[in-house]
Amino acid sequence: MVGDIIKVGQIIHFVTRMDTILIDQDGNALFQSVNHFIPAVLDHPKNEYTHINDVLYNNPPHHYYHYINIFGLEYMAVGIWKGSSFLGSIVVGPFISSMSIIDLIKDIISRNNLPISERKQLEQFYQSLPVLGEIEYKSIGELLVNMCGHDYIPAQRISSSIQTSSLSQTRLKVSIEENKDIIESRYKTQRKLMDAIARGDKTEANNIIHSMSGVLEFSNRIPESPIRSSKNMAFVMNTLLRMAAERGGVHPVYLHNISERFAILIERTINIPNLQKLIVLMTNEYCDLVNTFATGHYSxxxxxxxxxxxxxxxxxxxxxxxxxxxxxxxxxxxxxxxxxxxxxxxxxxxxxxxxxxxxxxxxxxxxxxxxxxxxxxxxxxxxxxxxxxxxxxxxxxxxxxxxxxx
CATH class of the missing domain: 1.10.10.60 (Homeodomain-like)
Incomplete structure (x- = not known):
């Protein structure tokens, strides 16, 4: 029974791309698939799990629970039942339904007397969370009810035959030469971008980024998985920008949080245009970090x-x-x-x-x-x-x- 529920939890995690936790009737986490590590000042899981279990235990099995904690973190949860026996819950989250991150953080710090020195890290954590509308989080609740309301049924895949490549040797040689030119140009431009980030020069950095619009399109030439290749290149870009900001004198505390947040956002992005928008956002935020927190010009x-x-x-x-x-x-x-x-x-x-x-x-x-x-x-x-x-x-x-x- 537990093994089947874990399989359901894994499916929910892969489909929703959200953190998924299986908790038993005593509030203990039996299984977790998570992308986020909640900051210590916000983390009180045992009490929250017990509360979620209590609510679901006292309601019919077909109900789901939209839970919002004191820090504004939102979760969808459904009870796991075997007949009339309550076995625990599956919890999906955290997510947020507010687009105004800065306002949310200010309220949370004030209401819970959190240290002001953690504001930047908290902003970056909340910005990494999915922002769901009412229809979206209700749909997750309905998905949970329908997946956990009956026994797990293993699925069997039917695969299509593998298609052979029609790429000629001549075309392959031309493609390699084209790729070589693109790669050399990309590395030259990346060095210019890193210099701009290290200076906190947002205008120059954005001009360079817009001139690099072909970098991710290059990945479309890899037929097996263009989005995977584009994500890999976005990860590289995230690393380069982090290194540039560090060279500009930004403390590793700020770099760690922003780098982790963008790594999560890159993995969640489902198409190349959105990856391009994300790279522009990364560029601007790393420049802002340099302008706000850089100390590299000091002794x-x-x-x-x-x-x-x-x-x-x-x-x-x-x-x-x-x-x-x-x-x-x-x-x-x-x-x-x-x-x-x-x-x-x-x-x-x-x-x-x-x-x-x-x-x-x-x-x-x-x-x-x-x-x-x-x-x-x-x-x-x-x-x-x-x-x-x-x-x-x-x-x-x-x-x-x-x-x-x-």
Missing amino acids: PIVKKTVDYILLNLGNSLTLSQIAEKIYVNPSYLSRKFKEETGMNITDFINQKRIEEAKLYLQRGNIVITDIAFLVGFNDLNYFSKVFKKLTSITPTQYAKKWPPFL
Whole structure:
């Protein structure tokens, strides 16, 4: 029985391309086919599995459950029954039904008191999730009910005969020469693209990407599997862009998350035009990373300092604490940081915190005191003073500039 349900779970995973988990009646995961690894701050599986089981156990077998947890992660689940005995559940997800990722993240961080330093990683995680409309997730629920409502039936394949190739030796030689020219041109252009990414030059990078429109069409000449070949080339592009951004000075924490997210999105893409759009999106996001987080133009000590600040923005940050973490004398660090950035460490920290605070104030539905604490200020008056110093207006005045969020 368990073996048959696992086969059903595998089929659902391959068809929907979504994470699929089989849990027993005690809430333990017996089988998982997953593409996503949920960040630790969002991960409370045991309690959620128990809740899902309880709901399905107390409803008729033909019901499915659309579950949304406190972090906005959505799942479709159906109970596994043998007669009147409840054996557990199959759970498909996470996915989201909201297109506004940034707004969703802001609400989740505020509502659950999550660390502000994790916002970028959380954005990248949520952006990697499938976005399903109501018809789509209801269809998954109906699929689960119909696949789990009866015994598994093994299927048998009927195969067609293999067709012989009509490609002549002369045409094959011409094709090889054409491919050679394309490959050489592609590598030359890729080097230019990596240089643009390392500089964070989005305009130049996009011009280069549009000039490379033939790169994926090249894969159409492989008759066995053009989409597979195109995906492989997109994976290579993802790696090249990651390496270029790292060369530009982006911390590996940010690179790991964005690289993993795009690897998942590439594998899920089902046609070459969508892969081309995805490559443009990758190009822009890697450039944004360089422009936002790159520290490659700093000395090693200042680079470590900036990286530490950006990764711990919501925590207590003082010159002495930072100096201790990176094993350097505080006076030397203070002097070196001012030389290279043009500001002292406290002003730099305040500037970054106010940039984060602006994002929350634009929402208009979070108390200003909560925003101050979220971004690392322990004193509301000091937060307001710093905010006005950097923006010339108070946090309240800034928030009123934005329409209410619905």
